[in-house]
Amino acid sequence: MAAISDDEQTESEPPPYAAVTAAATAPAYTRHRNRQRQPQPATATRSSTNTPISLTLIYQLLQLTSLLPALTGVLYLLIRFSLHTLPAPNPSRIEYLASTPWAVLTAVxxxxxxxxxxxxxxxxxxxxSVIIRLLSIQAASFPWIRVTLWLCSTPEKPLLAWMVVAITTAVSSSIARWYISNLSSTQSARHIDVARLVTRTILPISTLSLFSLFLLLYDLYYTRVSLQVAMAL
Structure with a gap:
């Protein structure tokens, strides 16, 4: 864990919860003796406590609920792709298929x-407080995705909409990793893990972009051939 000095513990960076709990529950003579000691250098690390199993299960359950909005979109796209005839105006079945990986990437x-x-x-x-924060961010996730899909799908354009949602979520994920980077390394300042950014954000988005382009070109070619056959008949 990275060390945090007294100067760095501002209002925006509260003291560790475990350290505060330990200080509050310590005997009075211990707190008095600690106050008489000289200040310790900034190499002290955050203390950790064992999380109860029930609380761990609640955290994991709330983590899994973050997958629901995007997985709902995956199910919808697969259903639309499975339909043989789509009422107009509607994109082709290939576009629904190309949108599905972007919805999966959003879930990740x-x-x-x-x-x-x-x-x-x-x-x-x-x-x-942790549970309240988890519930709050989950409550904002589904409406945000739904509004983004509505704004980018007039008329319905699932591929463009899910690309916007996935890329926006990817940027937010990179910012979140940067925000906690000082908790999981020896550096006290936040930093960007370039290797992780390339392998977990840039590379997947680039690969899916090429895959989507290939499917759209195939769809365009197939539509053109179908029109030529229809005109010949």
Missing amino acids: YSFQIISSMLHRWKQYYHPI
């Missing part, structure tokens, strides 16, 4: 955001 990044913030919140806040 949503889970990473919750995991990153939970790692920090468990360090600094009471379990009740």
Whole structure:
């Protein structure tokens, strides 16, 4: 764990919850003796406590609920792709198929955001406050995705909408990892893990972009051939 000096513990960076709890429950003579000691250097690390199993299960359950909005979109896209005839105006079945990986990627990044913030919140806040924060961010996730899909799908354009949602969620996930980077390394300042950024954000988005482009080109070619056959008949 990274060390935090007294100057760095501002209002925006509260003291570790475990350290505060330990100080509050210590005997009076111990607190008096600690006050008489000389200030310790900034190499002291955050203390950790064992999380009860029931609380761990609650955290994991709330983490899994972050997958629901995007997985609901995956189910919807697969249903639309399975339909043989779509009422107009509607994109082709290929576009629904191309949108599905972007919805899956959104689910992955949503889970990473919750995991990153939970790692920090468990360090600094009471379990009740952590649960409230998890519920709050989950309550804002579904409406945000729904509004984004509505704004980008007029008329219905699932591929463009899910690309916007996935890329926005990827950026948010990168920011969350940067925000907690000082908790999981020897550096006290926040930093960007370039290797992780490339392998977990840039590379997946680039690969899916090429895959989507390939499917759209195939869809365009197939539509053109179908029109030529229809005109020949």
